Structures are given as C-alpha cells and as structure tokens.
Amino acid sequence: MRLTVKITLAVLLGVALIFSAYSYFSIQREREQIKKNLSREARHIGESLRYIVTELWQQRGEEVAINFLKKANHEYTQTLVRWVWIEGDIPQQFQPRVPIDQLDDLLNEETVALLAGAPDGGDFLLTYLPLLTEDDRIGAIELSESMDEMHDYVQESLRHSAIVIGASIGSALLFMGVLGSIWIDRPMRKLRAQAERIGSGDFTTSVNLPGGGEIAELSSTIERMRGQLAEAREAEQLANNEKIEALEKLRHAERLATLGQLSAGIAHELGTPLNVIAGRAKLIRSVEMEPDDVSRSATIIGEQADRMTGIMRQLLSFARRGESQKQAVDLNMVLRGLQPLLEPIARERGIALVIHEAEQPLSIFVDPAQLQQVLLNLTLNGIQAMPDGGDITLTSGHPATVDVPDNLESRDTNWACLQVCDQGIGIDPETLRQIFDPFFTTKDIGQGTGLGLSIAHGIIEEHGGWIEVNSTPGEGSCFSVYLPETTSGEPA
Amino acid sequence: MEAVCLDIHPHILLAEDDPELLELLTIVLLRAGYQVTGCDNGLQLQEQLEQVESYDLVISDLRMPALTGLEVLESQLSNPYCPPFICMTAFGDEKTHATAKRLGAMATIDKPFDLDNMIELVQMTFSGENSNKYLRGVDHV
Numbered sequence: 001m002r003l004t005v006k007i008t009l010a011v012l013l014g015v016a017l018i019f020s021a022y023s024y025f026s027i028q029r030e031r032e033q034i035k036k037n038l039s040r041e042a043r044h045i046g047e048s049l050r051y052i053v054t055e056l057w058q059q060r061g062e063e064v065a066i067n068f069l070k071k072a073n074h075e076y077t078q079t080l081v082r083w084v085w086i087e088g089d090i091p092q093q094f095q096p097r098v099p100i101d102q103l104d105d106l107l108n109e110e111t112v113a114l115l116a117g118a119p120d121g122g123d124f125l126l127t128y129l130p131l132l133t134e135d136d137r138i139g140a141i142e143l144s145e146s147m148d149e150m151h152d153y154v155q156e157s158l159r160h161s162a163i164v165i166g167a168s169i170g171s172a173l174l175f176m177g178v179l180g181s182i183w184i185d186r187p188m189r190k191l192r193a194q195a196e197r198i199g200s201g202d203f204t205t206s207v208n209l210p211g212g213g214e215i216a217e218l219s220s221t222i223e224r225m226r227g228q229l230a231e232a233r234e235a236e237q238l239a240n241n242e243k244i245e246a247l248e249k250l251r252h253a254e255r256l257a258t259l260g261q262l263s264a265g266i267a268h269e270l271g272t273p274l275n276v277i278a279g280r281a282k283l284i285r286s287v288e289m290e291p292d293d294v295s296r297s298a299t300i301i302g303e304q305a306d307r308m309t310g311i312m313r314q315l316l317s318f319a320r321r322g323e324s325q326k327q328a329v330d331l332n333m334v335l336r337g338l339q340p341l342l343e344p345i346a347r348e349r350g351i352a353l354v355i356h357e358a359e360q361p362l363s364i365f366v367d368p369a370q371l372q373q374v375l376l377n378l379t380l381n382g383i384q385a386m387p388d389g390g391d392i393t394l395t396s397g398h399p400a401t402v403d404v405p406d407n408l409e410s411r412d413t414n415w416a417c418l419q420v421c422d423q424g425i426g427i428d429p430e431t432l433r434q435i436f437d438p439f440f441t442t443k444d445i446g447q448g449t450g451l452g453l454s455i456a457h458g459i460i461e462e463h464g465g466w467i468e469v470n471s472t473p474g475e476g477s478c479f480s481v482y483l484p485e486t487t488s489g490e491p492a
Numbered sequence: 493m494e495a496v497c498l499d500i501h502p503h504i505l506l507a508e509d510d511p512e513l514l515e516l517l518t519i520v521l522l523r524a525g526y527q528v529t530g531c532d533n534g535l536q537l538q539e540q541l542e543q544v545e546s547y548d549l550v551i552s553d554l555r556m557p558a559l560t561g562l563e564v565l566e567s568q569l570s571n572p573y574c575p576p577f578i579c580m581t582a583f584g585d586e587k588t589h590a591t592a593k594r595l596g597a598m599a600t601i602d603k604p605f606d607l608d609n610m611i612e613l614v615q616m617t618f619s620g621e622n623s624n625k626y627l628r629g630v631d632h633v
Contacts, residue, residue, distance in 0.1 A: 267582055268582035268603075269582075270582075271582030271602075271604050272510045272513050272604075273512075274603070274604035275603050275604035276510070276513050276516055278606070278607070279513075279520065280516060282607050283516070283520070288523075300512055300516075303512075304512065347555060347557075348555055350560070
C-alpha cells in the first residue's frame with residue numbers, strides 16, 4: 001500500500017501545484033482586467049463630470065461646481081466623487097486621499113489612477129482628473145471606487161479553485177486507492193505471500209497473475225523459480241534417500257560379515273550343549289536309569305537349552321536389520337551382551353576375553369545394535385591382530401582426560417568411554433593414518449571388506465562421539481570410543 | 493587280580509573342558525564298561541599321558557584351555573607307547589581333520605555327535621588286535 005500512497009501523493013502534489021499556479025495566474029489576470037475595466041469606467045465618468053464641472057465652474061462659480069460633485073454622490077454610491085485641491089493651502093475637506101507627492105502627474109494635467117488602502121482596511125481605486133481653474137489653481141475630481149467588490153470576486157475565484165483542487169485530490173485519492181489496490185497492492189500481496197511460502201520451503205502452491213505487465217512478469221519469474229527449486233529439492237531428497245538406503249545396506253552387509261566371523265565360534269558354542277542335550281535324552285531313554293539320575297539329566301537338558309537360547313538371542317538381536325532405534329542403555333549391559341558372542345571365537349584363537357565394567361552404570365543414548373556392531377568390529381579386529389593369543393580387554397568407564405575433537409561441541413558433556421585393547425601386532429603409523437578410510441584394509445583378499453572401521457567411525461559420529469586409536473607396533477592397539485553420557489532418557 | 497581286571501575294562505583318558513559334556517561322556521563310557529579318567533584341560537591331559545602309561549585310549553576335545561588337543565597330540569608323536577586318540581571338535585573343517593590325521597589321530601568326530609556312534613567307535617578300537625598301530629590314522633567323520 002505504501003508504494004501506491006507514495007505514487008498517489010507525488011502525482012497529486014504535482015497536479016495541485018500546477019492547478020494552483022494556473023488558478024493564481026488566472027486570478028491575477030482577472031484582477032488586472034477588472035482593475036483596468038474599473039479604471040476605464042471611472043475615467044469615462046470622470047471625463048463627463050470634468051466637462052460638466054468645467055462648464056458649471058465657468059458659468060456659475062466654484063461653489064456650485066463643487067456642490068454639484070457632492071450631489072452626484074447622493075444617487076450613486078458605488079463610486080464616490082469629490083473635489084480636491086492639489087496646490088496651495090488645502091482645507092481638510094478638499095485634501096486628496098493619498099499624499100500629494102503621489103499625484104505629481106496632475107500638475108502636468110495628466111489623469112492619475114492608483115490603488116490606495118483606506119485606514120479601515122478596504123482598497124480603493126482612485127482616479128484623479130486634473131482641472132485648471134480660472135485662477136490658475138490646479139484641482140482635481142477624485143473618483144474613489146471601493147475594490148471590495150473585486151476582492152469579493154477574487155475571494156470567490158479562490159474558493160472555487162480551492163474547491164476544485166480539493167475535489168480533484170479527493171477523487172484522485174479515491175481512484176488511485178481503488179485502482180492501486182486492484183492493480184498493485186493485491187498482486188503484490190499475493191507475490192509476497194508466495195515468496196514467503198517458497199522461502200519457508202513450501203513449493204506446492206502455484207501463483208500465476210494474469211496480464212502482461214511487470215507484475216505478471218514477476219509472477220511468472222517467481223513461478224519458474226518455484227518449479228526449479230521444487231525440482232532441485234526433489235532431486236536432493238531422492239539422492240539423500242538413496243544415500244541413506246545405500247549406507248543402511250552397507251551397514252547391514254558389514255553386520256552380516258561380522259556375523260560370519262562369529263559363526264564358527266557360535267557353532268562350537270552350540271555344538272557342545274547340543275551334544276549334552278542329545279546324550280542326556282538318550283540316557284533318560286535307557287531303562288536302567290535311577291529316578292534321581294533322570295531328574296538330574298532333565299535339569300541339565302533344561303540348562304543347556306537355556307544356554308543355547310541365550311546365544312541364539314544375542315545372535316538374532318545382532319543380525320536383525322531394523323530402523324535405527326536410539327534408546328538410553330547402560331554401557332555395562334552392552335559389554336555384557338557381547339560376551340557370549342565373542343567368548344567362543346576368542347577361546348578358539350587361544351585369546352582371553354577380559355571385561356572390566358565401570359562400577360556405576362553408564363547411561364548413553366544409542367542404537368544398541370549399532371553400538372554392538374562397532375564393538376564387535378573393534379574386538380574382532382583385535383582378535384585377528386593376535387595370532388599368538390593374549391588378552392583382549394574391553395573396558396567401560398569415564399575417561400580421566402578427554403581431548404574433544406574440534407568439530408564437536410563439548411559444552412558440559414560428560415563423556416563415557418569404551419576401550420578395546422589388544423596385545424596384538426599393533427598398527428604402523430602409515431596404516432594408522434588411513435585406518436578409518438573406506439575400503440582400506442590390510443587383510444588378505446576375501447578376509448575383510450575394508451569397511452568395518454569406516455562404518456564404525458560413521459556410527460559413532462552419528463551418535464555424537466568419536467573414536468581414538470593408540471597403537472604401538474609389536475605391543476598392541478587400543479581403540480577408545482567416546483560417547484556423550486545422558487542423565488535422563490533424552491539425547492545429550 | 494587287578495591286572496586281569498584292567499584287561500577286561502580298558503582304561504580311557506577323557507579330556508573335555510565343558511563340565512557337562514565331560515560328565516555325560518564319563519557316565520556313558522562307564523556304563524559301556526570302560527574305566528574313565530577325566531581332565532578338563534590340555535595341560536592336565538599331557539601330564540596324565542606322560543606320568544601314567546596305562547591308558548588304552550584317549551578321547552580329547554581339540555579346543556581346550558592351556559593346551560589344545562592338537563598340541564598334546566603333536567607332543568606325543570615321539571612317544572611309541574602313546575594310546576590311540578579320538579578327537580572331538582565343533583570346528584570340524586577339513587583343515588582341522590587333516591591336521592589331526594597327520595598328527596596321528598585315529599579318528600576325529602564332529603560335535604554334536606551321537607553317543608551310540610561314539611561307543612561303537614570306541615568298541616571298534618578295542619575289537620582289533622594290536623589296536624594301537626593298526627587303528628591310528630583312521631579318519632572317522
């Protein structure tokens with residue numbers, strides 16, 4: 001609306017100025033014209049009077065002539081006629097209305113016309129016609145005509161002009177208001193709303209203004225922009241979805257690869273209880289069993305079945321692919337859950353799995369399956385790095401000192417730490433630099449995807465943490481996983 | 493009298509780290525009429541073999557704490573009086589079988605196995621004459 005108002009005001013100001021100037025000059029001209037007419041009229045009357053007065057003066061004397069002039073005023077009051085003296089000792093009653101020095105031309109016997117203000121405020125047009133009396137004294141017939149009429153006329157003209165200007169401004173304002181609203185404000189409001197919608201990311205509404213003006217052009221430009229932005233966003237979303245899907249597939253593949261590594265150990269772990277169960281069942285079937293022995297065998301069968309169920313549950317919960325579900329979990333519980341999965345493979349390789357749990361529960365907000373994946377990966381790497389056996393130690397706790405990476409906001413976060421330390425061959429500095437790079441592997445072809453640590457890195461980063469590695473070739477490596485600790489069930 | 497008794501009841505040395513399986517196998521072998529001595533790790537197995545030479549058969553798990561079954565088997569290569577070995581494994585890949593056979597194991601059986609089959613295998617071991625030399629190297633899968 002402001003634009004319309006500005007344009008309207010500018011246009012109206014111009015119109016008003018032009019109109020005012022025109023009126024002013026018109027009135028001035030009319031005023032001059034009226035003055036001229038009045039002056040001519042006065043002079044005309046004056047000429048006639050002078051002739052009569054001259055005649056009267058010559059034939060009947062001064063007094064009669066002057067009285068005649070006085071009488072002339074009785075009938076016609078618009079124009080007052082007086083006798084005035086210009087020279088000599090002038091009595092009060094024959095004094096001209098204006099100072100004598102303004103009437104010098106009379107001395108040359110020329111007619112003088114001038115405007116004079118009266119003490120009461122009115123204007124007068126004064127016309128003096130000189131008359132040389134018989135005693136060679138110069139007098140004059142003074143015709144004074146009030147200009148009130150002319151002023152009234154001018155006032156009227158002014159009022160008319162003012163009314164016309166006012167009416168013009170009023171109607172122009174009305175027109176401009178209505179038309180401005182239709183032509184400018186409404187389309188502008190629509191375009192602004194559309195721009196705001198696009199700005200806020202809503203590309204669904206289409207706005208097309210009819211016509212071929214600048215606003216319609218702007219509208220179609222915005223419409224084109226909307227289309228392009230919507231396409232770009234759609235493409236971006238599609239690419240993003242594909243990326244997420246691919247990442248999810250990759251993680252699942254890696255999880256299955258880990259599962260493959262674990263399976264030999266799990267088979268061993270299941271083989272023994274299965275053997276016991278089958279054997280005990282056979283014992284029960286045989287006739288010579290004492291009732292007590294049957295009962296004991298049944299108990300053992302139950303226990304072995306539970307043992308197998310536990311292993312199966314761990315394996316299934318790990319293998320199951322699902323949406324990422326973050327929840328508050330105790331880090332110690334995660335460690336404990338890993339034990340049955342890792343114990344068999346560690347034992348197979350002659351490696352002791354040592355788990356040091358923190359004394360207090362460590363609550364973290366994570367997807368347990370993903371964290372398990374990371375820890376399994378790190379531990380299996382450690383196991384593979386120890387061909388000659390040794391201890392692999394998993395520790396949970398609060399780190400003594402934390403060196404938070406620059407890209408993370410540390411704020412007042414309490415960090416929980418999980419360490420996987422092996423006594424293996426260690427990692428040389430060159431390898432250490434590339435250790436989290438995708439597809440980087442030191443294992444033989446077919447032994448590793450080269451994605452495990454890269455995926456582990458990604459998972460921990462997604463959880464707002466990071467992984468550190470310390471390694472001494474020949475002595476072993478230590479991977480530390482840092483995660484923000486939560487006090488409640490909410491993400492830190 | 494005691495020596496006669498020993499002849500009638502062959503003495504089997506059983507090595508298995510899982511206590512339940514050890515107990516079960518002991519029961520089954522006892523019921524089948526054998527004398528059984530159990531041990532739950534490789535080191536104990538090796539000590540038994542070095543100190544006592546009266547065992548007629550060794551049944552051993554391959555994966556055990558301290559020393560694996562294969563390591564014990566390897567250590568007995570130079571022992572001419574070493575009793576025949578039956579190996580048990582849950583990691584029954586070909587490589588393990590081949591290694592056990594190379595080291596002189598009479599048979600290698602995969603867990604889980606049928607107890608009757610195992611008893612049959614044990615009985616087969618004792619049914620032949622000069623069992624030791626003859627039977628070593630049979631791979632029973």
